[in-house]
Amino acid sequence: MKTLTTLCLSLLFAATTFAQTEPGTFSLLPKVGLNLSSLTKSKFEVDTRTGFCGGLELNYQLNKSFSLTLGALYSLQGCKQTDKDHKTTVKIEYLNVPVLFNFHITNGLVAKVGVQPGLVLSDRIHQERKGVSGDMCFRDYVRSLPEYKNTNMRDYDIAIPIGLSYEFSNIVLDARYCPGLVSLFDHWDLTNKNYTFQFTVGYKFEL
Template structure:
C-alpha cells in the first residue's frame, strides 16, 4: 500500500510539472463558472461568472494576476425584511436580487507545488445591473481567497470573495460569493 502511495505521488508530481509557466512569462486565461452568493442572513443563490485573467509569472513559485469577470451575485430569501429611505416592511413570498458586477480581481498566486496555486488579493467590483435596488453602491470591494489547480492548460479555480464594503449606506450587509470556474491558460 505504501508503494502505491509513493508511485501515485511521483506520477502526480511529474504531471504537475507540465502545469506551470516559467518565470518571466505572461499567460491569459479565459474562464466561465458558477457563483453561489448571499448577503447577510439570506439564502444562497446561484449565479454566473465569465471573463479572463492575465498573469505574470514573477518567479517559479509566484505569480501576479489581474482579471475582469462579469459576475451575477445577490441573494434569495423568503419574507425579506427591508428598510429603505422610501419605507420599510416585509416582502412576502420568494424574493431574489440578481445584481451584475464587473469584478477586477488582483491576486498574488503562490505555487507550493507545480500546478497548485494558493491565491489571495483585492477585488474591486463595479455594479452594472442594479436589478431594482436603486440605492445600491456602484463600487464594491472584496477580498478573494482560494486555490486553483492546472492540468495541461485547463485551470480549475475555487474562491471565496469576502465582502468588505456595505451594499448601500442604509443597508449593513456585504456581498459574500463562492466562485468556482474552469478556464484554459495559454502563454502570450
C-alpha cells in the first residue's frame, strides 16, 4: 500500500511538472496536429472534415503571468458534403499567422486569445458521383455556376483563435477554436466563413 501511494504521488508530481519560462526570454515551439474544420451555414449546408496542421510558434515571456506568441502554421481546412450518391470535399490550404496574448493561469495551464490572418495557398474541390470522380479549383467550380459566374474567392482569411494549452516536461498540448471573420466569397448570397477546431502537440525549446 505504501509503495502504491508513493507511486501515485510520484505520478502526480510528474504530471504537474512544467518548464518555468523566465520573464524577458524567448522559446520556440515546433508543433503538429489535427484540424476539424467546416464552414458556417449559408445557402449550402456542409459537414466537418479533418485536416493536418503544423508549424512553428515563437513565444516571448513578458512576466510570470503573461506572454506573447507569433506563429506560422500550415493548415488544411475546408468542408465536405455527402448526399445519397454524391460526395464533395473542399480542401483549402492556408498559411496562418496567429498572434496570441497568453495568460498563465497556473502551473502549465495557459489561456490564449488573439488574431490570426491567413493566406490561401491552394483551393481544390473533389467530387464523386456514381463511381466517377474528379478534381478542380474550388473558385473555378463556384464561378462555373451561372448564378455565381462573377464571384471571386478571397485570397485571405482572418480568424480569432481562442484556446487553452497545457505544458509538462516541455511538451505542450494545445486546443483552439478559430472562428473566421470574413466570408470566403464576395457574393452577397455566399456568406460562408471558416471555423476550425485545432488540436496540436509540440515541444518547447528555450532560446
